[in-house]
Amino acid sequence: MKILFATNNAHKLAEVQAVLGPAFTLLTPRDCGVEEEIPEEQPTLEGNASQKAHYLLRRTGLDCFADDTGLEVEALGGAPGVHSARYATDGHDFDANKRLLLENLAGQNNRRARFRTVVSLLLDGKELQFEGIVEGRILEEERGQEGFGYDPLFVPDGCDKTFAEMSADEKNAVSHRGRAIRKLAAYLHSIEK
Ligand code: IMP
Numbered sequence: 001m002k003i004l005f006a007t008n009n010a011h012k013l014a015e016v017q018a019v020l021g022p023a024f025t026l027l028t029p030r031d032c033g034v035e036e037e038i039p040e041e042q043p044t045l046e047g048n049a050s051q052k053a054h055y056l057l058r059r060t061g062l063d064c065f066a067d068d069t070g071l072e073v074e075a076l077g078g079a080p081g082v083h084s085a086r087y088a089t090d091g092h093d094f095d096a097n098k099r100l101l102l103e104n105l106a107g108q109n110n111r112r113a114r115f116r117t118v119v120s121l122l123l124d125g126k127e128l129q130f131e132g133i134v135e136g137r138i139l140e141e142e143r144g145q146e147g148f149g150y151d152p153l154f155v156p157d158g159c160d161k162t163f164a165e166m167s168a169d170e171k172n173a174v175s176h177r178g179r180a181i182r183k184l185a186a187y188l189h190s191i192e193k
Pocket of ligand 1: 067068084085086092094147148149151163
């Protein structure tokens, strides 16, 4: 099955393709002639995932899915949450975002955090959402070179490594996105579309 996924982020694409497996071929917005940035202006992950999927359906007429992820830090009242991509600046500046997070947690003993992903699937115009959560903690300094975003600062519960010290398979086995996408895959297999 070919299905359009609302990302041009190569890391995310590879993660999601690895979880879905060879039965699914992912198309990117660019593959379908969508070059502009896809709007995500809602105050929740659920709203943004839905907005992105509906935007792509309107632009292409194709079945598609979109995800939105936030890092929710307990001591910061759930921030950066839905603002995770634009925490420090208006762009997607991963380094500035990590610096600001460390600054805001300086001297803080409670380092509890979780990643939460919401996936919106639009199939034959009908919408379904799937959620994936991973609980963990934020380190005081970065470790590891893999992955993207806040990966070098996040250690999932039950692990010694940060996401950035894990292989793609190790991260997918426990990650927020891996969990949400496995639910999506189970649904798609169940309807044998
Ligand atoms: P998005 O909604 O998936 O684009 O995620 C928003 C922001 O959350 C990204 O710009 C990253 O900073 C962060 N993020 C999302 N997924 C991950 C991940 O798997 N690891 C680390 N950071 C992530």
